[in-house]
Amino acid sequence: MFARFRPPARPTVQVWPTAHDACGSTAISLDTASRFENILHAIENQPTSLEITGSSLVLLGDFNPAIFQPHWFSSQGLIPPAEAREAKDFVVHNELTVLKLPWVQVQVTHKQFIASTTQESHFEAVRDLVISIFSLLKHTPMQKIGINLEQHHRFADVERYKEFGHKLAPKDAWRKTLTDPGLVKMIVVQNTRDDGYRGHIQVDLEVSDRVRPGGVYFRVNDHFEWPPAEGAPGTETALKILSNEFKKSLNRSRKTIDSILSIA
Amino acid sequence: MKAKNSTTGLLANQARVNPPAADELEISFFGPSYGESVVLHVGDGQWLIVDSCLSPSTGEPQALEYLKAIRADFSRIRAVVATHWDNDHIRGLSQCLVAAPNADFIISGAFSSEDFTTILRIYDKNPLGVSTGLEEIDRALRCARTRGRQPVLAFANKRLLEAQRAGQQWAEVVALSPSDATVLEGHLNIGKLLQEVAKHRGRVTSANRNDRSIVLWIRLGNAIVLLGSDLEEAGDRDSGWSAITFSNIKKAKATAFKVPHHGSKSSHLDEVWTELLEPNPPSVVTPWKVAARSLPTRQDVERLQGLTDQLYVTTIPQNKRRPRSVEVDQMVRLTALDMGQVFLTTGQVRLRARAGSQPARWTTEMFNGAKKIEGQMAKAFFDPLSHTNRNRPWLPRQL
Amino acid sequence: MTLTQPDRSSSTLIERRHEDTAGTELAMLSHVRDLRLLARRVIQENVDVDQTVEMANRGDLEVNLLALNRKTATRLPPMFLDLRSDERDRFISLQKWECYVLEVYADSFAARLLDLTNPGPEEEAVFPMRRVSAEDRWLVRTGAVFYWNIGEHTDVTGRQRTVSELRFRRLPALTNDDIAAARREGKELHDWLTGESSKG
Numbered sequence: 001m002f003a004r005f006r007p008p009a010r011p012t013v014q015v016w017p018t019a020h021d022a023c024g025s026t027a028i029s030l031d032t033a034s035r036f037e038n039i040l041h042a043i044e045n046q047p048t049s050l051e052i053t054g055s056s057l058v059l060l061g062d063f064n065p066a067i068f069q070p071h072w073f074s075s076q077g078l079i080p081p082a083e084a085r086e087a088k089d090f091v092v093h094n095e096l097t098v099l100k101l102p103w104v105q106v107q108v109t110h111k112q113f114i115a116s117t118t119q120e121s122h123f124e125a126v127r128d129l130v131i132s133i134f135s136l137l138k139h140t141p142m143q144k145i146g147i148n149l150e151q152h153h154r155f156a157d158v159e160r161y162k163e164f165g166h167k168l169a170p171k172d173a174w175r176k177t178l179t180d181p182g183l184v185k186m187i188v189v190q191n192t193r194d195d196g197y198r199g200h201i202q203v204d205l206e207v208s209d210r211v212r213p214g215g216v217y218f219r220v221n222d223h224f225e226w227p228p229a230e231g232a233p234g235t236e237t238a239l240k241i242l243s244n245e246f247k248k249s250l251n252r253s254r255k256t257i258d259s260i261l262s263i264a
Numbered sequence: 265m266k267a268k269n270s271t272t273g274l275l276a277n278q279a280r281v282n283p284p285a286a287d288e289l290e291i292s293f294f295g296p297s298y299g300e301s302v303v304l305h306v307g308d309g310q311w312l313i314v315d316s317c318l319s320p321s322t323g324e325p326q327a328l329e330y331l332k333a334i335r336a337d338f339s340r341i342r343a344v345v346a347t348h349w350d351n352d353h354i355r356g357l358s359q360c361l362v363a364a365p366n367a368d369f370i371i372s373g374a375f376s377s378e379d380f381t382t383i384l385r386i387y388d389k390n391p392l393g394v395s396t397g398l399e400e401i402d403r404a405l406r407c408a409r410t411r412g413r414q415p416v417l418a419f420a421n422k423r424l425l426e427a428q429r430a431g432q433q434w435a436e437v438v439a440l441s442p443s444d445a446t447v448l449e450g451h452l453n454i455g456k457l458l459q460e461v462a463k464h465r466g467r468v469t470s471a472n473r474n475d476r477s478i479v480l481w482i483r484l485g486n487a488i489v490l491l492g493s494d495l496e497e498a499g500d501r502d503s504g505w506s507a508i509t510f511s512n513i514k515k516a517k518a519t520a521f522k523v524p525h526h527g528s529k530s531s532h533l534d535e536v537w538t539e540l541l542e543p544n545p546p547s548v549v550t551p552w553k554v555a556a557r558s559l560p561t562r563q564d565v566e567r568l569q570g571l572t573d574q575l576y577v578t579t580i581p582q583n584k585r586r587p588r589s590v591e592v593d594q595m596v597r598l599t600a601l602d603m604g605q606v607f608l609t610t611g612q613v614r615l616r617a618r619a620g621s622q623p624a625r626w627t628t629e630m631f632n633g634a635k636k637i638e639g640q641m642a643k644a645f646f647d648p649l650s651h652t653n654r655n656r657p658w659l660p661r662q663l
Numbered sequence: 664m665t666l667t668q669p670d671r672s673s674s675t676l677i678e679r680r681h682e683d684t685a686g687t688e689l690a691m692l693s694h695v696r697d698l699r700l701l702a703r704r705v706i707q708e709n710v711d712v713d714q715t716v717e718m719a720n721r722g723d724l725e726v727n728l729l730a731l732n733r734k735t736a737t738r739l740p741p742m743f744l745d746l747r748s749d750e751r752d753r754f755i756s757l758q759k760w761e762c763y764v765l766e767v768y769a770d771s772f773a774a775r776l777l778d779l780t781n782p783g784p785e786e787e788a789v790f791p792m793r794r795v796s797a798e799d800r801w802l803v804r805t806g807a808v809f810y811w812n813i814g815e816h817t818d819v820t821g822r823q824r825t826v827s828e829l830r831f832r833r834l835p836a837l838t839n840d841d842i843a844a845a846r847r848e849g850k851e852l853h854d855w856l857t858g859e860s861s862k863g
Contacts, residue, residue, distance in 0.1 A: 052753055078833055080798035119754035121812035124761075125830055127393070132835050135390070236389075243391035247779075298785070320784060376857050382842070382849030389845055390837060394761060394808050405856070414858060462842055465834040466806035467763050554765055554773065554787055586778075586786060592758045595813045595827040596788075601771060603788040 047160045047264045051211045052152040055123045055250065056116030057130050059238060061142025065097035065108040068133075078132045104129060116148075127246045134235050141233045144199075144225040145241055149253035153261060155214040164216070164264040168205070183207075197241070199224040203256060218260070220253035280612070280631050283334045287619045289435075289484035291491075293522060294326040295550025295578035296608040297558075299352045302491055302522060303327045306435045307427060307484050307619060309337055313364070314345045314480065314491060316357040316400075320608035325356030328363055330612070338363050342425055343416070343437075345370040346404070347493035348477040349468075351397045352552065358403035369408045371401070373419040374442050374450030374476030379458045383468070386461060397468045418478045419447065421513045434619070438515065440479040441495055445502035450476045479508060479524075481515050485619025487626075488516055490540055492524030497533045505533040509540065517542045519624045520615050526552040527560030527568055537571050546574040546626050548613045553581040558646040565642035575637040576628065579611035580644050609633045754826070756780065756814040762788075764807045772803055776811065794829050802831040 069092050074084035079101065089100035097108040103122040106129075107114045117126050134140060155161035165183045174181040185206035193199050200223050208215030224245070226237045284290040290305035299317025306312055313327045322329060331338065341364035346354055349372075361369055374380075384405070387396045408415050416424055418439035427435040442450065457468065477493035497504040505524075519542045525531035527549040547568065552559045558581040560568070568575050583604040588596070596603055611634040617624045630636065760776040765787070776786040788811075795803055802809075809831040816826045837845075853859070 050755060053755055054753070076835060078835070080796070082798055118752065119816075120756040121754045121759070121810070121814055121826075121828055121830070124393075124810050124832075128832050128834060131393070132833060135835050240391060243393035246393060376853070378846070378850055378853045380849075381852040381856065382846050385845040385848040385852065386837065386842070389848070390841060392808070392834070394763070397806075405852070409855065415856060417857070458842075462837040464804060464807070465832075465836065466804065466808055468806060554775070586783065588758060591825055592813050595825060599794060599811075599813075599827040599829075600788040600790055603786060605784055605786045608784055 047157060047164075048153040048155050048216070048261055050151055051154050051215065052118065052150075053120050054116060054118040054150045055120075055126065056114060056146075056148045056150070057126060057242070058146040058148065059113040059130070059134075059142050060111060060144040061113070061140055061234065063108050063110060063113050063140060064094075065110065066092060066094050067137070068092065068097045068099060068106060068108050070099060070101075076132070076136055078129060113142075123250065124246075127242055131239055131242050134239060138235045139233050140235055141228075142238055143228060143234055144223065145238050146224070147222040147242075147246060147249040147253075148219060149222075149250055149257075150217070150219045151257055152208045152211040153216050153218070153257075154208075154211050155216065155264070158214060160264055161214045161216075164261075167263050168260075193224075195245070197224045197245075198226060201252075201256075203260075205260065216261075218257045220256055222249040222253060279629060280614075281333045281335075283336065284616055285618070287485070288616050289482075289487040289489070289619060290614065290616045291482075291489050291520065291522075292330060292615075293548045293550060293576075293578055293613045294330070294610070296320055296326070296610060297551050297553045297579055297581045298608065299326075299355055300550040300552075301326045303330055304482060304489075306342065306425075306437070306482065307429070309340045310427060310435075311336055311341045312343050312345065312425070312437065312482070313341060313360050313367075315347055315353040315493075316344075316355055316360050317352065318355045319610055321610060325359050326610065327360055328356075339366050341367045343368040343370050344404070345418075345424075345478065345480070346372070346401065347480070347491075348372055349375075349398065349401055350494060353494070354400040357400045358407060361404045361407050365411075368413060368425075369404055369415040370418055370424055370478070371415050372442055372450075372476045372478050373417040374447050374454075375401075376417050376447070377451040377454050379451065379454045383454070383458055383461055386458075390465075392465065392467075395467065418442070420444070420507065421511065424480075435484045436482070438481045440481050440490075440508045440511075440515070442476045442478065443503055443507035445500075446476055446504075446507065449503070477524075481518065483516070486622050487520075487617035487619055487624040488518040489520040489522070489615070490518035491522040492531070492536075493522075494525045494531070496525055496528070496531045505531070505536050509533065509535040515540075519545050520617075520626055521545045521547040521572075523547050523549045523560075523568065525559070526550060527564040529561075529564060529567070532567065542623075544572050544574060546576065546615055546628055547572045548576045548578065548615075550578050551581045553583075557648070560645060562642045562645045562647040563649075565637060565645050569637060569642065573638075574628070576613045576630065576634060577611075577637055578613055578634045579609040580635065581646070752817065752819050754812070754814050754816045756812050757825075758813040760786075760811045762809050762811055764803060764805050764809070767803060767805060774809070790829065795831065799831050802833070808832045 070079075070084040070087040070090060073079045074081045083101055087099065087101055089098075091098045095109065097106070099106045103119050104115055104117050104126050113130075115126050115130050117123065134142075155164065168186060169183045171181055185204065187205075188203045190201040193201070202221045202223065204217075204219040204221070206217050208217040210217070222245075224241050226234060228234060229237075284305045286308050288305065289307070290303075292303045294301040294303070294317060296317060296319075300315050301317045302314040304312040304314065311331065316325045316327055318324065319326045319329045331341075341360075344357065344361045344364060344367050346357055346369075361367060384398060384402050387398055388402065405415065418424060420439065420441050420443045422439050423436055424439055425435075425437040426433055429435075461468065477495040479493055479495050480491040482489050482491065495505060497506060500506060501510045517540060521541055523531075549560055549565075549568065560577075565575070565577075585603065586605045610632040612631040613634045614629045614631070615626045616629075617626045628636075635641070757780075759779045761779055762774040762776045765773045765775055770793075771789050771791050773787060773789045776788055778786065792800065792803070809829055811827070811829050813825070813827045815823050817823050
């Protein structure tokens with residue numbers, strides 16, 4: 001949990017007194033204030049800090065890229081009209097559509113629909129957008145959906161960074177034949193799901209090429225798939241997963257990343 | 265909160281877990297400032313759970329937490345009642361029903377509308393991904409259905425439960441509301457709600473839900489309690505409290521009272537105190553707080569103090585800020601006009617009376633911060649007319 | 664084993680394939696020099712998507728491809744998102760709440776807040792209406808769900824600001840078909856609830 005916070009520049013603790021009102025409110029106790037100090041201290045002493053985070057939803061099925069024009073989004077009430085008017089970065093074609101709005105990027109091919117954002121404030125908005133789109137296009141055939149979380153973390157201390165890599169993949173066996181071996185990437189997969197769905201969870205960890213030096217990149221791919229039901233395009237299942245599993249998925253992915261980082 | 269190491273705390277805790285006698289009517293009121301639950305012992309180890317709220321410390325339904333503490337037999341919970349479907353009255357309700365394998369599920373007759381069940385199915389088939397405010401009702405209905413137990417619909421003057429002893433009727437639970445007119449109007453309102461739900465895809469709104477509240481009259485021997493739920497009064501003889509006081513079917517006067525709708529003025533009717541209650545009954549208020557407002561107000565408390573000198577409250581609502589980082593706190597202050605965390609407690613008022621005592625003599629116990637209101641204590645409650653609150657123009661003057 | 668920076672000229676940069684993947688992984692934070700150039704190449708020059716992958720492998724395009732299943736690669740185009748300018752346009756939440764509107768007043772509204780960052784007891788707040796964009800005002804009604812985010816926004820120049828933002832959910836209205844389907848199941852539930860289903 002604490003790995004996601006940026007340490008405050010000046011670690012002062014300011015206790016806001018509660019506004020006096022006739023309910024007999026009391027000021028925050030000293031006990032609360034000292035616990036708050038402990039929290040700040042813990043934040044400051046975390047070995048890593050989150051630098052970049054993003055989320056994406058990837059759907060596999062049969063899509064028509066030409067539909068997804070900015071005007072279509074606003075005419076359906078999915079985005080405010082001003083956003084559609086201001087959209088300048090987009091390519092719309094029968095084979096491929098790429099649309100970039102301030103808070104989301106959408107890419108559609110015949111086989112894939114991808115909506116992603118690097119703004120954590122809009123993770124849920126991206127999910128809502130996808131729910132909205134396929135509530136309207138409910139006859140779109142689809143069979144798989146991935147809820148992905150990506151994060152780049154920076155290690156402040158190079159020794160801890162090295163130690164982290166060593167804990168993930170001890171180098172003794174590699175040194176027998178390689179000189180100064182280094183871990184570049186690791187992939188771990190949970191091949192079954194324990195929530196009743198088919199699919200898997202895959203965690204990729206590698207050296208970050210966005211955050212340098214001392215950056216580590218994580219991607220958690222929470223993958224769901226379902227067999228085609230007779231006569232049903234699969235949209236209903238996708239929407240149920242997005243509605244019921246999205247929050248849980250991101251929380252689980254964050255916990256997974258925090259748990260791996262905790263060995264640092 | 266419980267004192268952990270003091271002798272008085274230990275003694276209080278021991279008293280709290282002391283179960284009632286077989287012939288004792290017990291009513292335990294839980295009201296943590298948001299939410300309400302009433303647990304009743306209706307004799308011979310049989311229990312009733314009316315509404316549900318969550319314990320702030322464990323997240324478990326308060327009713328189940330208490331029943332576990334006094335080692336009650338969950339198989340003898342006779343019924344779980346949802347008096348209406350306001351969010352603060354049904355949190356954890358389905359868990360209560362799941363834990364009570366032999367309990368009936370009792371709901372307001374105003375739910376008996378196809379539009380209402382359609383709304384439930386809309387949310388089921390088109391989930392929002394956030395709480396809708398109706399999941400508890402939906403889960404409770406599914407539980408009842410799995411058990412093959414049809415829910416009991418409550419209407420005015422319908423006996424919901426009774427118990428016998430030595431061939432005589434000894435305990436009974438009767439609904440005094442909703443009236444027929446309320447049920448009909450409720451169906452119309454739910455029809456409008458369905459259109460809103462379909463169009464706006466948000467949580468269910470209040471939409472006069474309080475009108476359809478179930479008021480319960482519960483008797484064990486000579487001990488009678490009136491649970492007012494959230495029923496309000498609109499000045500109409502066919503609905504609200506007037507429908508009960510004007511009804512041709514009169515029940516014996518209750519000697520204990522759960523004050524309706526958190527003591528609000530909108531739920532007050534003088535005739536309730538003169539025709540449905542014995543004078544000076546022990547009366548319990550469960551408070552409620554939202555944003556900067558809360559119930560009961562100072563004026564409500566003063567009014568209630570004029571009607572009984574045995575006035576109890578499960579807790580006095582407080583406003584607290586949750587500590588966060590300096591940056592976040594600064595942005596909160598720049599963004600919001602007002603912000604606070606509802607300080608939830610596990611306050612409990614417990615009344616007990618022997619079935620055979622004539623007149624019924626209630627013993628009252630208070631736990632975990634519950635208080636008896638005496639003297640000038642009304643000043644501790646929210647005053648919408650105070651200078652501080654006059655400077656909050658968004659506060660409605662009438663609650 | 665220490666973590667080392669990969670040699671970017673190495674051919675192994677692109678070799679990230681997993682036989683069992685279904686391709687829902689995503690090279691989201693990739694380096695694309697010019698999205699339009701690439702798209703134009705694909706569309707106007709009729710470049711096959713596989714050829715585009717090959718070009719990327721040769722380093723002609725700095726495309727960071729992840730987890731292409733060889734079997735389906737011909738059907739899956741490369742995943743190239745994010746213009747280079749987006750690399751630095753990001754937001755990291757310091758605090759996030761999921762909220763719903765309790766009451767709407769003349770110039771403000773009250774809401775209940777569920778802390779998504781550090782779950783705990785619910786909170787309440789009152790917001791002035793001016794915090795909601797003019798185009799979103801119609802969304803402010805009792806029961807409406809919105810998200811309140813406080814966090815750090817980094818723009819394309821690398822400048823950081825602490826930002827507080829309210830964003831109301833936009834979901835499309837249900838269709839007549841949706842309502843009809845719910846009515847059918849609702850009737851069945853209603854009949855059971857009222858005992859109608861057990862009558863002859």
